Amino acid sequence: MRRRSKNRIWLLWAILCVAAPVLAQPPRGPLVVSPQINADKTVTFRYLAPQANEVKLSGQFEKAPVAMTKGEQGIWSxxxxxxxxxxxxxxxxVDGVTVMDPANVAFFPNERFKASLVDVPGDTPLVHAMKNVPHGSINYEYYPSLEGTTGSLVVYTPAGYDQNPATKYPVYYLISGTTDTEETFFKVGKTNLILDNLIAEGKAKPMIIVMPYGNxxxxxxxxxxxxxxxxPTVRDGADAVKRANDFxxxxxxxxxxxxxxNYRTFANRENRAIGGxxxxxxxxxxxxxxxxxxFAWVCAYSxxxxxxxxxxxxxxxxxNPDNTNKQLKLLWVSVGSDDFLYKGTVEFIDYLKARKVNYKSLITDGGHTWMNVKHYVAETTPLLFR
Structure with missing residues (x-):
């Protein structure tokens, strides 16, 4: 009798051990594929929300949110x-609440909003596409910053950096916008892939790119x-200027x-560029x-x-514009014609022109977007360190 009771206890314990991990797992629900890029470059988006009353898609490829339709198993598309x-x-x-796409691992690093990313590729690879070329590396670094804090950096080193320990490189310090993080130029701007492709084509010199956190x-x-x-509420107000000076x-x-x-660099102004x-x-x-x-190379995007x-x-x-022009090997200013900073940027360009300060400018279509930023990076990096 005792033996049977002991066997039952062991059996119950074994069942609980097996069942506990299963019970701890949330229900998976149906498989949702989103985004789905179709051959004609249309894109299908899906979101699982059986209890939702309304779901809309919001994206920078649409002028206004687009209503989605509820289908089987509560999948909206x-x-x-x-x-x-x-x-x-x-x-x-989703019922007025903005959410990321849980079926998509690609996301937009930002302090304030969280968005997913969709990459609509070209039949001919775009400049930021992953191509069959030698690839550089992305490193995450921590450094002693102001007021006893620890700062963070994302650092790109070009292909061959680790294999050529005697080679030194110029450095481009590249800074994201308001509410962006040190990852945004990497994960959204695809700066590493742009440089991999341009360097492989002989269009840009091999360089290190340092992406700091700006806030x-x-x-x-x-x-x-x-x-x-x-x-700050005023772009050139005292608070904004102080924060910029702290940076x-x-x-x-x-x-x-x-x-x-910590990196093999040419430590002089002719081999340092800064952009943002x-x-x-x-x-x-x-x-x-x-x-x-x-710094001898300066690039202002939007x-x-x-x-x-x-x-x-x-x-x-x-x-003393002559002296300024001797010092600056490049002063670049670019903006989109629909950018909310277009007027101020053009005024800045006109100011430089009137005072005979040399610059290069590029006015593109589009607004204050990372689509434009990728274009500006692709246009300026071939000019650096020449």
């Missing part, structure tokens, strides 16, 4: 397009237990020494113009400084 070949952020609006104030607050401050201090006094200690998008472009211009001994700020803070650059 819609097919849109054909879509112009590129990479786009998108999301779903120093947010990082300090996070690591010191404070509240993340709101973004410049961090880049010049912390990031550059860290990179030059939106807020990162403003940080680029302020950092470069305040440290002309550090960004500018106002004439008032130029006159107030960087007057020597325009009162």
């Amino acid at each position: 819609v097919t849109v397009g054909p879509i112009k070949l590129d990479i786009y952020p998108y999301s779903f609006q 120093i104030a947010a990082r300090v607050a996070e690591q010191k237990g404070g509240t993340k401050p709101a973004d 410049a201090t961090d880049l010049v006094s912390r990031v550059i020494p860290y990179v030059e200690k 998008f939106s807020r990162g472009g403003g940080q680029t211009l302020r950092t470069a113009f305040s440290n002309m001994d550090k 960004s500018y400084l106002s004439p008032d700020e130029m006159e107030r803070s960087y007057k020597p650059l325009v009162t």
Whole structure:
């Protein structure tokens, strides 16, 4: 009798051990494929929401959210397009709540919003496509930053870097926009693939690209237990300028020494470039113009400084344009014609022209988007370090 009771206890224990992991798993539901890129470059999006009353697709390839239709098993779907070949952020609006696509692993790194990414490829590979060429590496780095905090970087090294330990490289410091992170130029801008392709074609020189996080104030607050401050409301106001100057201090006094200690670089201004998008472009211009001994190549994507700020803070650059033109091997300014910063950027271009400061400019179609940013990176990196 005792033996039978003991056997039952062991049997019950074995059943529980097997069942517990199964019971802990949530129901998987039906397989959802999204996004599905069709041969005609239309794209089908799907989202599982059996209890939802309304689901819409929102993406930068559409002017307004598009209603989706509920089908079997509670899967909502819609097919849109054909879509112009590129990479786009998108999301779903589920009963008024914006969510990412859970069926898609590609996402847009950002402090404020979370979107998924869809890549509509060309029959002929685009400049950011994965091609059969030698590929560089992406490294995540941590460095001692301002106020005792730890900063983060994403660093691209070109193909052959690890195989050629005696070779040194120039460095391009590339800064994302407001609410973007240090990963955005990598994961959305595909900067590593753009450089892999351009270098393989002999169009760009092999270079290291350093992508820092631009929001120093947010990082300090996070690591010191404070509240993340709101973004400045005036682009050239005192708060925005202070934060840009803090970023410049961090880049010049912390990031550059860290990179030059840990990577094989040419440590001089002729082999340093700086560029950025939106807020990162403003940080680029302020950092470069305040440290002309550090950078010879400057690229502003969808960004500018106002004439008032130029006159107030960087007057020597325009009162002696000959000297400025000798120092800067490239000053690039680009913007889309539908960009909300178009007017200010064109005003900045006109200001430089009137004061005989040399520059290269590019006005494209489109707005304040990463589709344009990829284009600007592809246009400017072949000009660097020549």
